[in-house]
Amino acid sequence: MNRxxxxxxxxxxxxxxxxxxxxxxxxxxxxxxxxxxxxxPFIILFLRGGADGLxxxxxxxxxxxxxxxxxxxxxEQNSMVVSSGGMKWYWHPSAAPLAQLMESKRLVPWxxxxxxxxxxxxxxxxxxxxxxxxxxxxxxxxxxxxxxxxSLSSGxxxxxxAGSNSLPRAFQGNIPSMAIKDLQNGVPxxxxxxxxxxxxxxxxxxxxxxxxxxxxxTLEYLNxxxxxxxNGEKRVKPYESLGQTSYPNTDPGIGLRSxxxxxxxxxxxxxxxxxxxxxxxxxxxxxxxxxVLNQLxxxxxxxxxxxxxxxxxxxLVVLTExxxxxxxxxxxxxxxxxxxxxxxxxxxxxxxxxxxxxxxxNDADLDRxxxxxxxxxxxxxxxxxxxxxxxx
Amino acid sequence: xxxxxxxxxxYLRIKYKGGKFRKGEAEYPDVDEKRPLTLLDADxxxxxxxxxxxxxxxxxxxxxxRQEVQLAIFMRTIAxxxxxxxxxYSFWRSHFSVNGYEQAVGAFSPHWEENVIxxxxxxxxxxxxxxxxxxxxxxxxxxxxxxxAGSANENFARxxxxxxxxxxxxxxxxxxxxxKKVPGSNIGQAEGYIDQDxxxxxxxxxxxxxxxxxxxGGKSNLPTTGKFIxxxxxxxxxxxxxxxxxxxxxxxxxxxGRKVLDLCANHPATxxxxxxxxxxxxxxxxxxxxxxxxxxxxxxxxxSNPAQLKIVFEQLxxxxxxxxxxxxxxxxxxYRLAAKFIRAAxxxxxxxxxxxxxxxxxxxxxxxxxxxxxxPPNTIPLVLSSAYIRQRMTVVQGxxxxxxxxxxxxxxxxxxxxxxxxxxxxxxxxxxxxxxRPELSQTLLLNAMIxxxxxxxxxxxACKLIGILACSPSFQTEVILPTVLNS
Numbered sequence: 001m002n003r004x005x006x007x008x009x010x011x012x013x014x015x016x017x018x019x020x021x022x023x024x025x026x027x028x029x030x031x032x033x034x035x036x037x038x039x040x041p042f043i044i045l046f047l048r049g050g051a052d053g054l055x056x057x058x059x060x061x062x063x064x065x066x067x068x069x070x071x072x073x074x075x076e077q078n079s080m081v082v083s084s085g086g087m088k089w090y091w092h093p094s095a096a097p098l099a100q101l102m103e104s105k106r107l108v109p110w111x112x113x114x115x116x117x118x119x120x121x122x123x124x125x126x127x128x129x130x131x132x133x134x135x136x137x138x139x140x141x142x143x144x145x146x147x148x149x150x151s152l153s154s155g156x157x158x159x160x161x162a163g164s165n166s167l168p169r170a171f172q173g174n175i176p177s178m179a180i181k182d183l184q185n186g187v188p189x190x191x192x193x194x195x196x197x198x199x200x201x202x203x204x205x206x207x208x209x210x211x212x213x214x215x216x217x218t219l220e221y222l223n224x225x226x227x228x229x230x231n232g233e234k235r236v237k238p239y240e241s242l243g244q245t246s247y248p249n250t251d252p253g254i255g256l257r258s259x260x261x262x263x264x265x266x267x268x269x270x271x272x273x274x275x276x277x278x279x280x281x282x283x284x285x286x287x288x289x290x291x292v293l294n295q296l297x298x299x300x301x302x303x304x305x306x307x308x309x310x311x312x313x314x315x316l317v318v319l320t321e322x323x324x325x326x327x328x329x330x331x332x333x334x335x336x337x338x339x340x341x342x343x344x345x346x347x348x349x350x351x352x353x354x355x356x357x358x359x360x361x362n363d364a365d366l367d368r369x370x371x372x373x374x375x376x377x378x379x380x381x382x383x384x385x386x387x388x389x390x391x392x
Numbered sequence: 393x394x395x396x397x398x399x400x401x402x403y404l405r406i407k408y409k410g411g412k413f414r415k416g417e418a419e420y421p422d423v424d425e426k427r428p429l430t431l432l433d434a435d436x437x438x439x440x441x442x443x444x445x446x447x448x449x450x451x452x453x454x455x456x457x458r459q460e461v462q463l464a465i466f467m468r469t470i471a472x473x474x475x476x477x478x479x480x481y482s483f484w485r486s487h488f489s490v491n492g493y494e495q496a497v498g499a500f501s502p503h504w505e506e507n508v509i510x511x512x513x514x515x516x517x518x519x520x521x522x523x524x525x526x527x528x529x530x531x532x533x534x535x536x537x538x539x540x541a542g543s544a545n546e547n548f549a550r551x552x553x554x555x556x557x558x559x560x561x562x563x564x565x566x567x568x569x570x571x572k573k574v575p576g577s578n579i580g581q582a583e584g585y586i587d588q589d590x591x592x593x594x595x596x597x598x599x600x601x602x603x604x605x606x607x608x609g610g611k612s613n614l615p616t617t618g619k620f621i622x623x624x625x626x627x628x629x630x631x632x633x634x635x636x637x638x639x640x641x642x643x644x645x646x647x648x649g650r651k652v653l654d655l656c657a658n659h660p661a662t663x664x665x666x667x668x669x670x671x672x673x674x675x676x677x678x679x680x681x682x683x684x685x686x687x688x689x690x691x692x693x694x695x696s697n698p699a700q701l702k703i704v705f706e707q708l709x710x711x712x713x714x715x716x717x718x719x720x721x722x723x724x725x726x727y728r729l730a731a732k733f734i735r736a737a738x739x740x741x742x743x744x745x746x747x748x749x750x751x752x753x754x755x756x757x758x759x760x761x762x763x764x765x766x767x768p769p770n771t772i773p774l775v776l777s778s779a780y781i782r783q784r785m786t787v788v789q790g791x792x793x794x795x796x797x798x799x800x801x802x803x804x805x806x807x808x809x810x811x812x813x814x815x816x817x818x819x820x821x822x823x824x825x826x827x828x829r830p831e832l833s834q835t836l837l838l839n840a841m842i843x844x845x846x847x848x849x850x851x852x853x854a855c856k857l858i859g860i861l862a863c864s865p866s867f868q869t870e871v872i873l874p875t876v877l878n879s
Contacts, residue, residue, distance in 0.1 A: 118566040121554050123766050165779045178778040190789040198839045202864045205835035209865040211772050218778045277763055282547040283535040331538035335546040368569055
């Protein structure tokens with residue numbers, strides 16, 4: 001598919017008011033995301049490795065799909081169905097909690113999402129999405145997509161928080177950002193607050209060092225977080241969900257729990273990021289999908305129940321760098337593909353079963369003859385989720 | 393102090409509850425002992441059972457090869473008088489990154505460390521490529537082990553192009569969907585690669601696998617040695633085309649894969665990609681373009697030299713000499729940070745009960761601890777990010793105050809009896825920063841509400857203050873390459 005065809009098909013998204021062409025074009029400039037403040041935090045959960053959307057929400061009635069995958073990569077048609085445009089998709093058994101969230105209008109799946117760029121490289125595709133662009137050749141600025149969104153919103157931006165062990169490129173920019181996967185024990189400093197104060201003064205005295213500024217910001221926010229979490233007690237108490245489902249002690253549950261904890265602490269968190277790895281299933285896909293999808297589904301269910309129990313608004317977008325190859329390989333796995341599955345969760349989800357335009361799975365429909373095509377730019381999904389987050 | 397790494401005198405605490413093997417009635421007992429490092433030189437058949445195959449090694453022991461190699465790397469980082477050499481191994485370990493926390497990969501990690509990384513790091517890149525492509529750690533990690541004719545597994549072939557050789561700058565899939573359109577193809581010298589090259593390279597490596605006991609049909613099984621094997625019947629023998637070069641059908645055993653490695657090793661994009669990475673890693677996060685170009689030139693010229701990489705290293709050293717120290721500050725890895733403090737303070741290092749390992753592994757990405765094949769980041773903002781900075785300071789402070797039994801040291805060495813705080817810290821400024829930094833000591837004492845002219849004779853207090861001084865940003869980075877050549 002060439003670029004023009006891509007833009008045309010993007011323009012055909014299911015909702016009239018989602019003007020794909022315009023937003024897609026804008027997404028390449030720093031002014032892409034309209035400024036406004038959303039209701040509740042805006043969170044991106046990134047499935048690293050390229051999640052096989054076709055296995056999460058499977059078109060099991062499509063004979064092309066059945067022919068492309070061996071029996072062990074398929075499952076029986078079940079009652080967890082999404083219908084749209086006369087077609088049906090079935091949630092993977094391990095995604096039952098996602099089906100439940102969808103039934104209660106807390107989640108909308110969005111299929112055939114991705115980059116217009118034809119890359120099938122993890123690291124390029126992730127970087128493009130994290131920088132909010134469609135090509136790395138001419139970058140509009142040095143910002144990551146979350147920094148760009150945050151810098152356009154009015155009011156105090158606070159800090160950007162990742163419930164992960166590494167800072168996502170999406171945070172690149174001038175807003176202070178933190179990456180701490182697990183906050184269960186808080187972020188105590190060796191020697192306590194008094195010693196931290198001394199170290200902060202040393203960092204100030206060493207201000208000409210290239211790392212001094214970022215260390216200073218980091219220490220300041222760590223200190224702030226620790227003060228809030230310890231709340232006058234002797235040590236930080238582990239956080240428990242207020243919902244029925246407790247957070248699984250795996251990714252992405254750990255990171256989501258950290259985000260929830262900061263939301264509960266009311267320290268002005270507006271933008272957060274959580275990574276979930278393990279989706280690069282070139283081999284042994286059936287077992288791995290069961291496990292990883294179960295972790296994702298349980299984590300999201302726990303988070304949503306927690307937010308509901310606390311009466312907190314939020315919007316969360318689940319993205320991945322690409323979907324996987326339509327036809328499986330001989331290792332019981334799938335190689336890198338193109339169109340993928342996105343999901344939007346939150347407190348202000350419209351009553352829609354499914355977003356996106358299904359491109360079909362006939363040979364002629366496949367991108368470059370091998371992959372599910374992309375009909376909605378990932379940046380449009382983010383923009384639309386931001387729009388929803390601003391609804392009352 | 394002379395720091396010597398002796399694996400037979402370096403102990404790992406092994407502690408786990410007894411349990412049952414999956415099959416049969418066999419049980420394994422409770423274990424709680426300190427065991428010397430014994431697997432560093434182990435051959436592949438010895439390591440193979442640690443993958444879990446045959447269920448002969450108790451489950452909790454299966455991570456021991458990876459734990460041993462991590463501890464060995466840490467001890468070598470302390471022991472070496474030439475830290476840039478360990479950093480060179482570290483670069484290649486990250487370049488051909490494998491995740492030792494995947495059981496099968498971790499099982500082979502000591503052999504990979506010795507026979508791929510350390511053995512080839514000063515040698516020839518083309519030979520290095522083949523050593524890694526045929527090692528079980530990589531064959532398991534990027535799944536080439538299971539790749540066979542029909543629908544080949546593309547994982548290894550793609551990362552070979554993108555990460556190990558040509559680099560993502562040469563990935564032109566967004567621009568071209570037909571190999572013939574890639575510039576240079578008409579003369580057999582494609583400037584970059586597209587997915588069609590990935591498909592064909594994946595076919596070229598089909599049949600490159602591991603003696604892992606797999607059933608070959610009927611009663612025939614592969615041996616269980618963990619060694620590389622080429623299986624003709626799994627190889628896709630028909631003609632191929634990679635980077636605009638034709639491969640004849642039935643070229644002969646391993647010829648297709650080797651030809652791909654030749655093409656990749658000799659491609660100009662590989663020289664560029666590796667040179668940029670090397671300059672970023674060893675000289676500056678902001679790699680000067682002209683230095684990258686000169687390194688690439690040497691890389692290219694030395695392609696057939698058995699000591700190609702050693703010569704490239706020497707060129708890097710020469711290039712770095714011309715830059716002032718403030719332009720070549722690189723973040724210390726967590727291991728190097730700890731080693732630098734241990735050596736500065738002259739700590740008689742002892743791994744103790746091993747709590748220290750858990751601490752240091754949370755202060756950064758440990759070797760073999762990065763899950764994706766792109767290798768861990770090493771730029772200042774990411775190494776010193778919020779995820780690690782607190783633990784980095786904990787490491788330094790805990791070593792200084794001997795929290796984990798790693799060794800008591802003498803903070804008063806090199807000072808006169810009954811020295812003042814000012815005198816004590818003036819001595820340690822030189823040790824830690826290589827030059828007087830009175831502004832740091834003054835700030836430290838002022839904020840700790842200590843009179844610089846008071847006398848200090850309390851060892852504990854002195855150790856603590858010196859540990860805090862080492863939490864200054866200036867102790868978190870260093871110039872990697874030595875300015876004196878041939879040292």
